[in-house]
Amino acid sequence: MIGPEDTHAMQDEKEGCDLLDLDAPGLYINRELSWLSFNRRVLEEAQDPAHPLLERLKFLAICGSNLDEFFMVRVSGLLRQVEEGALETPPDGMTLAEQLAAIRTAVRSLYPAYAHCWEDDLLPALGAAGIAINRVADLDPSLRAALRETFETSILPTLTPMAFDAARPFPFISSLALSLAVVVRDGDGSSRFARVKVPVGLFGRFSPADARSFVLLEDLVAANLDLLFPGMEIAGAWAFRVTRDAEIEVQIEEGSDLLTAVEEGVAHRRTADAVRLEVA
CATH class of the missing domain: 1.20.58.310 (Polyphosphate kinase N-terminal domain)
Incomplete structure (x- = not known):
């Protein structure tokens, strides 16, 4: 049973709560x-x-x-x-x-x-634990040669460098796509900039060097850029990634339906504004 003291205590607690903003x-x-x-x-x-x-x-x-x-x-x-x-x-x-x-x-x-x-x-x-993830430059010459052969036969045909200058606009960078920003020099010493998309979706993030040794795919691509830009000096290469706005803003107008609105919102995500740039 609730006595008089309990009633007063509950009333005091209620009054205290009433004072809380x-x-x-x-x-x-x-x-x-x-x-x-x-x-x-x-x-x-x-x-x-x-x-x-x-x-x-x-x-x-x-x-x-x-x-x-x-x-x-x-x-x-x-x-x-x-x-x-x-x-x-x-x-x-x-x-x-x-x-x-x-x-x-x-x-x-x-x-x-x-x-x-x-x-x-x-x-x-x-x-x-016996699982090594190395840089290509730190591997033995025999492993580097084997990886270069793998790159030349399997990975190189899938790469398409996108250069840009005054006559060519900056290439579109899709959201979360891993890329290399590459600076090359011509024989006359002039510098050019190119973007190379790393085909993680095709080959995975790690490439096996041997049974228990792996290298990052972007490192493997960067180590063999001379095959992609023959006759040019590779001045530098940096991995980067762009993150784009992926929030779907659904606006239902007269005569439209929810499915169409969502589809349009999803399609817009590909070309949405960039919100983050990561550079390794």
């Missing part, structure tokens, strides 16, 4: 920053040596794919609001500019931790 921004956590905090915890799982090695690799891959989705949907949505001049703030009270600045700060700390986990932790652990 539920519109106070300090009571809320920003949705985008909360999502980044979650992804930081996913990365921490990849950093945890208590997990099996391959499970840690899965966590690292999940962290990377989560970041891709975050930029394609969340960041692109904020940028679209900036373009449209949206002024309404979320319950946490952060403006669009404050959210984008906070996201930039959080991501700039997340990327080095991600790279450190891969390069200084998981790669050595894979090597200790």
